[in-house]
Amino acid sequence: MRRFAYILLSASLICVNAAIAQQKPPLMAFASDTQEPMWVEKIFLKADHNLEATQMIFKEVGSRRPKAFFILGDVVSSGKKPRAWKNIDLYMGQAVKDSVPVYATLGNHDVMFNAKKGMKNFKQRFPTYEPTGYTVVVDSVAVVLLNSNFGALSAEDVTKQNTWYKQKLKELDADPAIKLIMVGCHHSPYTNSKIVKPSVQVQQYFVEPFLASAKCALFISGHSHNYEQFKVKGKDFVVIGGGGGLHQDVRPNNDVMNDVAADYKPVFHYLEIRRQGKHLDVLSRKMTPDFSGFVDGREFKVD
Numbered sequence: 284m285r286r287f288a289y290i291l292l293s294a295s296l297i298c299v300n301a302a303i304a305q306q307k308p309p310l311m312a313f314a315s316d317t318q319e320p321m322w323v324e325k326i327f328l329k330a331d332h333n334l335e336a337t338q339m340i341f342k343e344v345g346s347r348r349p350k351a352f353f354i355l356g357d358v359v360s361s362g363k364k365p366r367a368w369k370n371i372d373l374y375m376g377q378a379v380k381d382s383v384p385v386y387a388t389l390g391n392h393d394v395m396f397n398a399k400k401g402m403k404n405f406k407q408r409f410p411t412y413e414p415t416g417y418t419v420v421v422d423s424v425a426v427v428l429l430n431s432n433f434g435a436l437s438a439e440d441v442t443k444q445n446t447w448y449k450q451k452l453k454e455l456d457a458d459p460a461i462k463l464i465m466v467g468c469h470h471s472p473y474t475n476s477k478i479v480k481p482s483v484q485v486q487q488y489f490v491e492p493f494l495a496s497a498k499c500a501l502f503i504s505g506h507s508h509n510y511e512q513f514k515v516k517g518k519d520f521v522v523i524g525g526g527g528g529l530h531q532d533v534r535p536n537n538d539v540m541n542d543v544a545a546d547y548k549p550v551f552h553y554l555e556i557r558r559q560g561k562h563l564d565v566l567s568r569k570m571t572p573d574f575s576g577f578v579d580g581r582e583f584k585v586d
Contacts, residue, residue, distance in 0.1 A: 307557065309422040312344045314553040315355035315469070315505025317371065317526035318392050328478075328529035332574060334370070336551040337527030339570065341374035343577050344553060345381040350421045352383050353428070355505045356390025356469025357528065358408075362401030363394075368408070375408065386419050387412065388428040389435075390469040390505065398435040415444035418451060422558050423462040425455045431470040431504075433484050445488050452496045462561060463585075464498045469506050471522045473515070475533040475540045476507035494518060500563060500585045503554070509533055510552055510567060510581070512544035519585050521565070525552040547581045562586045 317337045320330055344352050359367040378385050387409045394401040406412060411419075412428075414436070419426045429448060433441060455461045470482035472490050485504070493499045494516050502520045508531040511522035524531075536545040549569035557564045562584050569580035 308559060309557065310347060310349040311421050311424070311426070311556045312347065312349040312352045312553060313355065313467070313503055313523060313556065314340055314344070314352070314526040315503075316357045316390070316508055316524040316528035317341075317354060318357045318360040318390075318528055319367065319370070320529045321360050324529050328531065330529060331550060333527050333529065335574060336570060338370070338374065339574070339577075340526060340551065340553050341378065343568070345378055345383055347555065348381065349383060349555070351419060351426075352378060352385045353419075353426060353467060354385065354387040354526070355428075355467050355503060355523070356388055356431075357392040357505065357526075358387055358390065358405070360392055361395050362392065362404050363397040365404065368404060372408070385409070386426075386428065388468060389414065389430050389432050391432055394432055394435045398432075415440050416447050416451070418455075420461070423460060424556075424558050424563070425461050425464045425498075427451060427455075427464060427466045429466065429468040429489055431468040431482060431485050431489070441488075448489070449492050452492055452499065456497050461498060463500045463558060463563060464496060465501045465503060465556075465563075466493050466499060467503045469504060471504040471507050471511070471520075471524075472502070473513040473520055473540055474507035474509070474511055474522055475536065475542055476509060476511075476531045477534055478508075478531040479506050481540070482506075490515070490520075501556075501565070507531060507533075510544060510547055510549055510569075511542045512547075512581075512583075513541065514543055519565075519583075521554070523552065523554055523567070525549060525569075527551065544581055549580055552580060559584075 472485040505524040508524040551570035567580040
């Protein structure tokens, strides 16, 4: 009888260990530029079921049950207008039901025309947001979210954020519980977009400390409504502005802005990221041309 009980216990332990081995590491999801297109934008850029795309991204992310969902700005078309939040409120309400926490940082549309009202509406949806930078930790990965709307920041707030950012990176580099660091903001330091320019201020204020940090591995931004990827001094910079905004054409690839993903240009997409030991598995999930769903797209590892 004891022998039989021992066999059952051993079998149970084997099953439990096998189940644990098959479990995937915690997932993080990232999107940007989920705003509804404005009528004036449609004069210059082509609409393509943009509202449907944003809704499908939220639905798809919810079904994947990430530990956190990050939106890198331009959450809505005009942050000051309560009606602009109508659809996003519904999508985030469903995320709450799915137990998916949603974090965000400001884009230019979120504070357009009236920064005070835009910030008020933004903070109501994202109460943990800090306009001069904040950090979220998932599975020993620190995600540092920064405000790149320098035109809507006072000189004092710009200095405050830069000081906080540099100090936070030093603390995270020294913290043994943190394995890797990702940095996110709205405006892209590097892009070939024909509509928006690379942000020199992001390069100056955010990129230099990122490159100097021992644990900083991946810099993610939006604003350019494309998927773009750049290598700068051995580190990865990804643009993921495919959350639903109007797609933007890009200039031909060049030596100054060398997009290493020049052959990968899905209109609508988001990122899934998992930590595997001391590296990140990064996967771009892209919308199918017939809007039937999402498939795996570009995949790479970040050490």
